[in-house]
Amino acid sequence: MTEAELRELICEVGRRMYARNLVAATDGNISVRLGPDRFLCTPSGVSKGFMRRQDLVIADGRGHRIAGENRVTSEFFTHLAAYEERPDIAAVVHAHPPMAVALMIAGRGMTEPVLPEVVMALGAVPTCAYATSGSREGAAVVRELIRTHDAVLLDRHGSLSVGPDLLDAYFKLEKIEHAAQTLWAAQALGTLRVLDASQIARLRESGANYREGGE
Numbered sequence: 001m002t003e004a005e006l007r008e009l010i011c012e013v014g015r016r017m018y019a020r021n022l023v024a025a026t027d028g029n030i031s032v033r034l035g036p037d038r039f040l041c042t043p044s045g046v047s048k049g050f051m052r053r054q055d056l057v058i059a060d061g062r063g064h065r066i067a068g069e070n071r072v073t074s075e076f077f078t079h080l081a082a083y084e085e086r087p088d089i090a091a092v093v094h095a096h097p098p099m100a101v102a103l104m105i106a107g108r109g110m111t112e113p114v115l116p117e118v119v120m121a122l123g124a125v126p127t128c129a130y131a132t133s134g135s136r137e138g139a140a141v142v143r144e145l146i147r148t149h150d151a152v153l154l155d156r157h158g159s160l161s162v163g164p165d166l167l168d169a170y171f172k173l174e175k176i177e178h179a180a181q182t183l184w185a186a187q188a189l190g191t192l193r194v195l196d197a198s199q200i201a202r203l204r205e206s207g208a209n210y211r212e213g214g215e
């Protein structure tokens with residue numbers, strides 16, 4: 001993808017995040033890796049629902065702005081931590097999905113294997129330790145879990161999902177919130193029926209077969 005196409009895609013993903021209530025006001029941020037020390041990211045203080053391509057900024061691997069008029073978001077350090085831990089990823093999406101955050105605040109979290117589709121696509125979605133939003137500490141607390149998970153929750157804050165491209169990272173966010181809505185409804189109706197160990201093992205096997213078959 002060219003940089004112009006990536007700018008357009010970031011704006012489109014931002015509009016969808018805003019329209020789907022995954023962020024409010026100027027919340028959330030999106031970045032993609034353009035090169036080894038070059039990242040295209042959403043700016044500070046601009047609504048994800050109303051971004052223009054020229055609003056985006058380019059930052060280096062220390063979080064310094066290289067190009068663009070706006071400020072780099074303070075939460076970009078959290079994105080950088082993910083890029084440092086995961087050389088395989090090229091996109092990071094941070095949002096405030098309300099139902100997923102509500103489950104986490106209530107202490108239910110999203111680590112229980114209930115929905116096969118979510119187990120296959122995401123595995124568990126663990127919650128990182130609490131940290132002040134946008135602080136260096138916020139970047140530090142995601143490092144360990146993002147090494148082994150493509151999506152994590154930030155304690156009493158939001159979500160962080162990563163992927164080899166932007167749509168992949170964004171779809172993980174959609175899946176988190178969709179799963180959270182289903183889990184919440186199920187909990188309101190009764191007890192969650194969790195997948196057992198053999199069911200999870202078979203899912204993992206079929207996942208491996210599916211990937212092998214697709215090559």
Ligand SMILES: [Zn+2]
Pocket residue numbers: 027028075094095096133157158
């Ligand atoms: Zn946030």
